[in-house]
Amino acid sequence: MEKESKGRGEKTISSAVINRMPRYYRYLSDLMEAGVERVSSSELAAMLGITASQIRQDFNCFGGFGQQGYGYSVPRLYENISSILGVNEGYRAVIVGTGNLGRALASSPVFRKRGVTLEALFDVSPALVGQTFCGFSILGMEEFETYVAKSRPDIAVLTVPRAVTREVAERIDRAGIRGVWNFTNIELHLAHAAVQNIHLGDTLMTLCYSLREKSGPEKG
């Protein structure tokens, strides 16, 4: 299951390292907001609940970022990790499916905080198309291909009902959008686009598992 990817050097970076980077980014955003200038790997380690050597090892995959014994400059570390994660690339996103979850995402700071600009919402429902939500006019799916050809968004956020997921995902892929943030609970693998499959329910089940374990064996 471990995918590998090339870093800026020629080293191969494991997906485990990549998956930890957004967490570093979150903590560094907080330090930036608090105006902290320097942080040591042991301070970071204490905040994140991992070892300092794990942190140094992760950062070394991208060539370091710090001088031995001086800790890290918070603004520089933040800048470096932002750049690795593409926060400064100006990626643009559209939401496909403007139901409750699509609207919740559209109104949340999740895009802006990661440097992604949300630029359009799509739906098929005549009750929604043409309405305005959070400053976006909701567009009909019959305009989708024309819009994508003209505006070239980078990311489609997929929040459509399960029954139409595969069909809509293939339309997105054929239209040439390069990334799909998929909330549909169907695991997608597309010919061209990169996909991040989100399974909210999986984490609810993991929580239920820990409740069950806490309450002792064979409660039910």
Add this chain to the structure above:
Amino acid sequence: MEKESKGRGEKTISSAVINRMPRYYRYLSDLMEAGVERVSSSELAAMLGITASQIRQDFNCFGGFGQQGYGYSVPRLYENISSILGVNEGYRAVIVGTGNLGRALASSPVFRKRGVTLEALFDVSPALVGQTFCGFSILGMEEFETYVAKSRPDIAVLTVPRAVTREVAERIDRAGIRGVWNFTNIELHLAHAAVQNIHLGDTLMTLCYSLREKSGPEKG
């Protein structure tokens, strides 16, 4: 970061195995719906994109579930995994924070599909309290402790603004709710309750990283 937990035998089961179980559950739910009776570990492996030996190893942590050479009975496997994950425990949940995300979760099938019953919504906004959403009357937070003492829900879904997260989380913990499904983007560790921290933005960043890698080095 690997936590360990006791299985039904006396073996210790790694969090990596636990975290894979909800995914098995999803695929088995689909097989159940399709009326499939038997499945081999290699068929499951092909569906999930992992090795058959990984699957057998995972299932062996819980004592097996199958006979060598006969594959697995889908209904029995589904039943066993449901039971491990606490799907049949009748857990009950409340949502604390009835903003866009809280409402999106309240109107989604995510609880029902995992055997969890949603039973109340809470908020502080006078504009929301007393209103009805998805069949639930939205309760004010001043009623929270009384409600919890009387109804003893198992899970609190935390979808409040960042600024009040820690305060509300501690109220939930003190009130005696045993599990918190935390969508607030602040990593919580509570004195008593188990917590699943959800960071939607992390997966958006991982997607951005893969777009950046795909487009070649140093695009921006």
